[in-house]
Amino acid sequence: MNKKVLEVNNLQTHFFTDSGEIPAVDDISFFIEEGEVLGVVGESGCGKSVTSLSIMGLVPKPPGEIVGGEVLFRQHGDKEPQNLVKLSQKQMRKIRGNQISMIFQEPMTSLDPLFKIGFQITEGLRRHRKMSKKEAARKAVELLELVGIPRPDAVADEYPHQLSGGMRQRVMIAIAMSGDPEVLIADEPTTALDVTIQAQILELMKRLNDEQGTAILLVTHDLGVVAEICHRVVVMYAGKVVEQGDVRTILKDPKHPYTQGLIRSLPKLSNRDKRLYSIPGNVPKPGSIRTGCRFAARCPHVFDRCVKEDPELLNLKEGHLCRCFLYDENGGVADDSKATAES
Amino acid sequence: MLAYTIRRILMLIPVLIGMSLITFSIIHLIPGNPAQTILGEQATPQAIAQLEEQLGINEPYLVQYFDYIGGLLQGDLGQSLRTNADISNEIWPFLAATIELTIFAMVFAVIVGVNAGIISAWKQNSLFDYGAMLVALIGVSMPIFWLGLMQQWIFAQELGWLPAFGRGNPRDPVETTTHFYLLDTLLSGRMDQFWTSFRHLILPGVALGTIPMAIIARMTRSSMLEVLRSDYIRTVEAKGIPKLSVVYRHGFKNAVIPVLTIVGLQTGTLLGGAILTETIFSWPGVGRYVFDGIGNRDYPVIQSGILIIATMFVFINLIVDLLYSYIDPRIKY
Amino acid sequence: MTVKPLLKVNNLKKFFPLKGGVFGKQVGEVKAVNDITFEVYEGEVLGIVGESGCGKSTAGKSLLRLIEPTDGEIIFDGNNVTDMTKEEMRKMRRDMQIIFQDPYASLNPRHNVEKILGEPLLVHGIGDKETRKEKVKEILEIVGLPGEHASRYPHQFSGGQRQRIGIARALIVRPRLIVCDEPVSALDVSIQSQILNLMEDLQEEFNLTYIFIAHDLSVVKHISHRIAVMYLGKIVELASNEDLYKEPLHPYTQSLMSAVPEPDPDVSKDRIILEGDVPSPSNPPAGCPFHTRCPSVMDVCRTVTPEFREIKANHFASCHLYNEENTTAEKAD
Amino acid sequence: MRGPEYQEPQVSIPEPASPWKEAFRQLIKNKLAVVGMFIIGFFILIAVIAPLISGYHFSTISGAGRLEGPSASNWFGTDDLGRDIFTRIVYGARISLMVGFFAVIGALVFGSLLGIIAGYFGRWIDMVISRIFDIMLAFPSILLAIAIVAILGPSLQNALIAIAIINIPIFGRLVRSKVISIREEEYILAARAQGMKNGRILFHHVLPNSTAPIIVQATLGFGTAILEAAALGFLGLGAQPPTPEWGRMLSDSRQYIQSAPWTVLFPGISIMLVVLGFNMIGDGLRDALDPKMKN
């Protein structure tokens, strides 16, 4: 079994706003192994971005704050993992962009419009590695080549607005890859892109994962993307992990009613059902439901206990976890659920 | 870029014509006969009639206007009715005094305002933020003439730290070439005079600069807050760049455009709005020159003064516009 | 499905002027919609897919003359929409409605739901106050919202609920044709299926005709009877749902389909990954607009714009690959 | 099919909260804005009940009690004509508030009208109106005000007119830009798609949505107008004696700043407080109504 590079344990990130405390990330645990692509899926507002920002130590503060849990990062060669949550901002800066880097959803707005591409790619490097200007310039071109940008020399001398969305996202990846990170966190890297461009970027990420062995935490809401590139998947709902497992299990044999519903409600290219399945109700904001299963209000199998108690994340089988009262420890169907559960 | 500059300058022409027309109409709507004003209560009707004749103020307005514009095109601003002096010669020292004061005030306002704004945004909701923004709020609410009076009273009269009036020590007049005292004293190598002139600038400069400072601080803060929340700043943060560099290099550069706009607008306002400060601090500037001109019904003086101020204002904004494209590569005209 | 065309669009064009230069003259144009022709039959759903910026929205808005088309002909139910006066057009709007992509931007934040939904009735003079109120309640229930919500304001609804309001607004005047401009792309997956189902139900219930615009091929495929694929302002392929999926003719359609990721790890596809980006519509390439990225590009593609022709029965495409003389050449490859 | 009966997971929102009520709720959460409202409320109160709270008349001259310091009988002392400064400040509140109110209303009405015309009709009308605004704004406002007062003659009423005039382009531009930007909003497109006429779109959709920034500007404009009136008063171009206008009181007393500082202190503080109050409310309103609007 591979080593875990990054381990998130019971992470809690809350926002303290005028309208009260919002537990955007509410007791989340998962890990990434070396060279692995882990997908985090979930609908808008369920806390995916906040999770990734928490790992990076970039939660906007105020109003956000990590109120509990730890983020263990095991650097290559190190025995003892570091708890990133405990590090000072200064120590964090050494890790950010160097050992862990991140790319964002909006390629159109994620690059500083006033600086040249070349500068932006190597800004972090020059800081972390004390590179000379010349070296940095060469490295920038190298990285642009790596992410498959045509005319890398010219592009390094251009400004972001001169590039298309796909190119910019490649540049973002180049920036992220500049420090040879062990973990790359990609927060919805293709959501804003067209399908044809998305295919290019996914291809690129796959290649980097293969060739450089970089572990990737891929945040997305698109199960298609997950199927395409991820090895394992974490499904989030309203700030909580509801299901976790390898990609085949999650997509082919999901256990949690939410995951099931999600997959069934997708229109698919290959078969045209007359009617889509749909999960009723709305996606709740984290914090709007305080007790019971967060999904209870929309769940077709809901029964009394769901509303009263918080379900635990159960290990159904090796590496497949699910947070639902329908199941018991061993992946069987729990007794009390049978009464109300319909098929 | 060049095309844009040319277009902008061409676009100024109707504005300038409109301005001159409005100024001209306004001043001729002002009641009161310049001849009577100049001669005062002890003048005889004959003397007034004679003076009117000589001043040429009995001509039809349009004739006067075209005379004026004709002269203007040849760089002739006309003559003051009161002093008979050529305005083009006479106005420069006033203008220089105002420009020097304005620049000083603006430099003060920009340095203090921008940094206060940046730090406030950086340390949002900190004690500094609250303090600075409260001060800024009071700053924009302060009647400038009252602030000036209070400063003069406290720092010049009660404490005696700084001179209360004028541009320099009257006993030791500055040898003027450019009429910018700081420059003139440097040119003549008189460091003592330079220091004196500088000290004279402090009170009026600070009084004049306080309101723009407050406005700039508020603007910088809100602009910075927006920028600091933006995606690309998060990217820079994710690269592990030190906060100072994030805030000043990336943050401020991106936040600077609205700040620059305000600086441009405020500079224009200061140029004309210095009347009050100039009166309080006996600063021989162009605001007072025009204000006195109004009092004296000195048409050419009012006309030229306002036109020059407005033209400068318009050009400052042009420069600001052009600066945008220098700072922001996305703006190409 | 009847075979009567409800809407005929002939050679529709929309070019946006590009301004620049010293005098702000037009220096070019964005060919957002560049000569498209199609028909929509009563009761059918015509899907339009294409990547961002290919002109889908522009086409949709031009159909309703919310944007004045540059050229072309739109015939709705035998009436030439392009020739109508303003007032005729206004009346016409009862029959042709639109649903927008952004459920946040398309509802007036200052109006409550009752006003939003009641206003279309009012301007078309339908019913009195009471009946309008009734109708609002009725339509709300139809789109799956409690009637009491009528007094609420848009900000009190979630995205999906807002989109339901948008649909209700389009529906309340009982139109015959609704242009749906990406009605689900801003929504979450679980909400998206709700809205898609709702729209399907409504279509059957009220015998509506939809022009359904989306960039998501699987969504379009799910809801449409026929699909038009757009690229750079042109329709490159138009066929029935089944035909298009079974046998995409145009290389662009083929690569688009292969690029759509399926949420099924077992479906393994031969991906055709296109090179580069979509060219700018202000400077479209000569010849076939797709030739810069086409995997099977030929010399003729670079110079000659392919004709939009019926290649198989009811299956249209514009590609040189299917020209008589080229077919053999291609096969030989 | 729709799922089984599900209860909406709603955080209980009190029923129909119009954007205005929503904004008001936001506003009263803002501490500074509340302080501002108290300040303005206070000044309005003393302005209204002025005759009740002071035993003097604002123009009662007493040669004997000149330039007396603050005392139990004259809370803020007396001025050079022996008039009670407190009384004059209290009556002065009437003047300042009135000037602020009418100048802003005037500028608002005319500015909005021009702005709507320019923004809505566009083309050459917009060109002409915008150029006029440009030209007016190119003049330093205080100079323009001075010139206008010079034409009309110095008086409170004329100062008010001048202030209204110089503020017209500020409101005009704001309204114009709002109208133009709102015209591009999707809900306006939607309204057109519903078959609404231009007039209806303008009055039911465009205008209600531009009110927020206008209200904010108007509130801040109160402060500016009061400052401008005081500046004109200070230059002797505003209210004429014995009207107890604060700016005028300041300039009349400035020669006594050393011997009798209270004569200068209190009018200045009053101006500052009122303006501060309006600015606080304005800032609060901006945050509450239109968080994106800057400056």
Next chain:
Amino acid sequence: GGNDGGNDGEGDVDTNENATETNDSEEGEDGGDEASQPAEDQTLIFARGGDSVSLDYASVTDGESSRVTQQIYESLLTFEEDSFEIGPGLAEDWEVADDGLSYVFTLREGVTFHDGTDFNAEAVKLNFERWADPDHEYHFADEGYAYSVYGTQFGGFQGDEGHVIDEINVLSDYEVEFVLNETLGSFLQNMGMSYFSMTSPAAFEEYGSEINENPVGTGPFQFVSWSRDDSIVLEKYEDYWQEDLPKLDSVIFQVIPDNSARLTALRSGEIDIMDGLNPDDLEALEGEEGITTFERATNNIGYLGFNADKEPFDDPEVRRALNHAIDKETLISVLYAGMAEPAKNLIPPDYLGYNDEIEPYEYDPELAEQMLADAGQEGLEMDLWTMPVARPYMPDPERAAEVMQANLSDIGVTANIVSMEWATYLEQTEAGEHDIFMLGWSGVNGDPDYFFGNLLHSDAIPGGNRTFYRNEEVDSLLDQAKTSIDEDERAELYMEAQELIHEDAPMIPLVHSIPVLAGSERVQNYVPHPQTSEPLTEVELSE
């Protein structure tokens, strides 16, 4: 202006004197001087509220201009240090023909202009002709020059009917004759006015119409520089004809518009003399270490005039009643801090023919109210016009109006204060639009005719007579006094006129203000002249 006068300096004494002085100032640095010892730096800074308009003395009338031109220029005759008593100036001697139609002036020899050229009879002729003759090459009418004082004092300009100077004859290099076509009682007084002083003919040649910025005279100081609205710098004219004078090395006229800033500057020693002291500050200054005050003899009148053409002010009884209503003492204490005399006549007390026998109308509100009632004017309401600008005789007209408004309301009269732009004010009062109005008058040459003739003679309607007072008897008394050249006879006539005027009460004479200046105690020999300005020839700074 250029300074070539220094080298042309003749006379050993002068040069010696210079040498010693320079020595003094160079060596004095370490020498501990006594208190009364002259200071080493003889630069006097005179601070004032406004700048000069022009340095061509005759073309401007404002006091601030003449304050400077007094130092640069001299006229043929001069006034006594502190009165309008006439004495020799550039003319050593003068002779009047018996018929009063010819005056011969004998000029001082050896006087040079600052540009080194000689002062002589030709220069006198040229200067006078320049003013009198609109076609004269140095008249500069097209450049906007106007010589209104000349017109006023000599009855107009060449070609005008009333112009009294018929011709000017150069009898010799140093003798010049003025031939008049009618007698003028104030002719000699006029010759003492600083307006009629001598500019170098060579300077006209050189500077043309820019003479206003390049003054060249014979006075004790010569022009160095002028930065507008800021300062004018003058320096000692080394070849000045009065030996050992001036004592100052240079004089700087500094503009500080704000009264209190000016006082601060004085206290801090940045300036030496300041004009326009707030009367209220006077008390504070008394006994203040190092600061002294100078009172200028009064030379003006501030009055409240009635419009005798309007009801009810055409009724002398009403006018007299209102005369009793105004409390001049309060006015003086509130507005002038005591630095004014209550007025009962039109002319200031030191003037020729001042009638001290006149019993002033006492302040008596009850009597006033009674008299008004008797005249049938109860509940009288009127507009009280007040000037928008401060004048020498009325430092704060609007406040004064407020005080009088209060006085009037005490007797049941409602006065609405009306103010308008200054020129308009003057035009409208001249046109008789007002009910009652405030205004004043300042003397220029110490001659009573300048007051009476301009303010109360019916010939001055329309014009200076804004009360529309017409009394033929008074007119004829004034006419006789004007042309007479016998001082005693003139005094007699004026006394008589004043009695009639007092009885008719066309105005309420309010005050003769006493301008106060403050200065450092270092300033020696400074004597303010009633004329509002004075040469600083004798002034000296002590340590």
